[in-house]
Amino acid sequence: MRRYARITGTGSYLPPRRLTNNDLAAELAQHGIETSDEWIVERTGIRARHFAAPDVSSSDLALEASQKAIEAAGIGAQDIDLIIVATSTPDMVFPSTAAILQHKLGITNGCPAFDVQAVCSGFVYAMTVADSMIQTGAAKRALVVGSEVFSRILDFNDRTTCVLFGDGAGAVILEASEEPGILSAELHADGSHVGILCVPGNVSGGKVLGDPLLKMDGQAVFKLAVSVLDKAARAALEKAGLTDADIDWLIPHQANIRIMQSTARKLKLSMDKVVVTVDQHGNTSAASIPLALDHGVRSGQVQKGQTVLLEGVGGGFTWGAVLLKM
């Protein structure tokens, strides 16, 4: 009998400081940067985002989201035997945010804990790794988290990027089960596109080298995202022997409502089958999918037994899809 990895609990957390487009526009105006609610809503669908306080790190957001997921799964933290955190804004160069999270959760069982770096595809990558480890018997009960403080790497002098992103975390508990859970997964990367979306800095000799703020060629990212997401979705469906008609919910990376609308159109899905949180969260990179999933579950939209397609795309260029039964 096949051993599946099934989601048994979800959780998410947004830092309390919420900025509407008008709030952000007012702050940027103080530095001579001009933007407007109208421009941001029309091009992206974003209306608000949350920013973490300066002393709050990815592991702090991850902790809040994880505690909710653990509670929803009805388990104890010590029952977790694998922790994977997807993040591009880790607490430190090392150790991993996952190891820091393990300690903050009070887990003392020595379970493996590591980060996955695939930018906005990070959660889909992390779910796929956890699924593989559960299928092989290497893990029984995994905590998979996407957590970001993207506000730390934004260039607030660049209005083409700083209006797009926000901070937050989402988490799931994935448990070994005979009942269907993750049905198929599809991961890809193409490193030839490194330059279209990157934070081109690093730490060397005690100094930051390069420019450690986000750079993006928005139009190039848009075109690539739209073309690869459809292919990944179809490949994941084909592997599971399903078609687009079998999808109850599409939960894509929440970058831009226009990318999401285009993906839904190609899959012949109406927008009322798409969980949308980009309007309230902005783009929270690796956290966006688990944040949207938790929103879908807690709002009663996404229900047990339904077929859900998660789709990620981001810097690298990376992309992928995970098809699952809730």
Ligand code: ACO
């Ligand atoms: N406020 C007001 N005006 C702006 C702003 C802003 N915040 N940003 C740019 N503009 C202006 C530009 O200066 C330009 O003015 P000009 O015509 O006078 O030169 C005009 O708006 C159009 O700029 P474009 O960059 O061509 O705008 P575009 O329609 O391409 O929209 C956007 C930009 C929203 C970034 C779009 O390219 C996009 O959605 N790309 C997808 C990328 C994305 O979603 N990335 C998220 C991260 S990647 C990921 O998560 C996968």
